[in-house]
Amino acid sequence: MTQTDDPRPVDLGATAQPARRSLNGDHPGDVGTRLPPLVDHHVHLMIVGVDALADSSLAGIVDLGAPLDLVAALRSRNGFPRADFAGAFLTVPGGYPIGRPWAPEGCAHEIRPSDRDERGSLPGPAETAVAEQHAFGASVIKVALNAAAGPVLDAATLDEIVRAAHDRGLPVVAHVEGERMTRRAVEAGVDALAHTPFSERVDDELIAQAVALGQRWISTLFVAGYGERTPESACAIDNLRRFRAAGGRVLYGTDLGNGDQPLGVNPAELALLAEAGLAASDLLEAITDPWPRPAGATGIATFVPGPPPADLDAVPGWLASAVVVPAEELEAL
Structure with a gap:
């Protein structure tokens, strides 16, 4: 973790506002900091369970791979965290994550390449797969580009997926792993990477x-x-340090369900983001970005009790102590 010799509170950015909890709510009169809702942009409810994060510090999650019956069941669910879904992984026959012990039946949709001349004006397998995820409530499309684990979508099929998703106003996120997979995602116009490239x-x-x-x-x-x-x-x-330094947009995400992680904010993830060069205000920006939802009023907020952190090292643990509250329960100071 990056250290600082400055004893003053770190700059948390404009979204962090001093606040007091209303006398009408829980813990009346507590003083702390108001933040926008915290979001984990990569979780798997099919692994951790649909109720695992109900009492966590997260107000939102982005589920990046689940069977469509789970998406349909949770589409109208009330409570927090509110969820956005990718639906099934779009992959090739036998491609990642097919056969993985953690991947239940239905969490992947296998797409066979097709000849456009043969089908004429009829939608092809790629467009049909995107339409299916959208119909079940997906707000983002997930593609698997894992050359380290087997075959991957060819460039033409990937282009069709991206085009079909964008026609429906849906961003595309890719799992990239293996040589040149990041390049394939960039050249296809993929909107987000599910992981910082690590291979x-x-x-x-x-x-x-x-x-x-x-x-x-x-x-x-x-x-x-x-x-x-x-x-x-x-x-x-x-990779992330250079991406951020070049002006890239970073989203906080943990791949929750992958290994032993806390059910809520993971301070270790935030500490590694700081090591990659993100300042305190950058960490808040990454964890409060509403993507893939548009920014706007939600009626909820995050409250972190107590004084703000005095240095960058303290920010991860401070954020992990946050609670989700109705926005009306907080009074500006």
């Missing part, structure tokens, strides 16, 4: 192309080494 060094030119595209990278640095220094974790931190 290949992304050169500065390609990073510049990703930034120019407006691509977002979801962090998931912790699962690259589970707290240990590994070649994968070092690669991911280096």
Whole structure:
């Protein structure tokens, strides 16, 4: 973790506001900091369970891979955290994550390449797969580009998926792993990466192309080494540091369900983001970005009791102590 010699509270940015909890709510009169809702942009409810985060500090999650019956069941569910879904992984026959012990039946949709000349004006397998996820309530489309685990979508099929998703106003997020998979995602116009690339060094030119595209990278640095220094974790931190320095948009995400992680904010993930060069205000920006939802009033807020952190090292633990509250329960100071 990056240290600072400045004893003053760190700059948390404009979204952090001093606040007091109303006398009409729980813990009346507590003083602390109001933040926008906290979001984990990469979780798997099919692994951790649909109710696992109900009492956590998270107000929102983005589920990046689940059977469509789970998406349908939770589409109109009330309470927090509110969820956005990708639906099934779109992959090739036998491609990732098919056959993984953690991947239940129905969490992947296998797409066979088709000849456009043969089908004429009829929708092809890629467009049909995107339409199915959308019909079940998906607000983002997930594609698997894991060359380290087997076959992957060819460039033409990936282009069809991206085009079909964008026609419906849906962003596309890709799991990239293996040589040149980041390049394939960038060249196809993929909107976000589900993980910071950890299996290949992304050169500065390609990073510049990703930034120019407006691509977002979801962090998931912790699962690259589970707290240990590994070649994968070092690669991911280096890639993210250069992506951020080039102006790239970073989203906090943990891949919750992958390994042993806390059910809520993971301070270790935030500490690794700080190591990759994110300042305190950048950490807040990454964890409060509403993507894939548009920004706007939600009626809820985050409250962190007590004084703000005095240095960058204290920010992860401070955020982990946050609670979700109705916005009307907080009074500005």
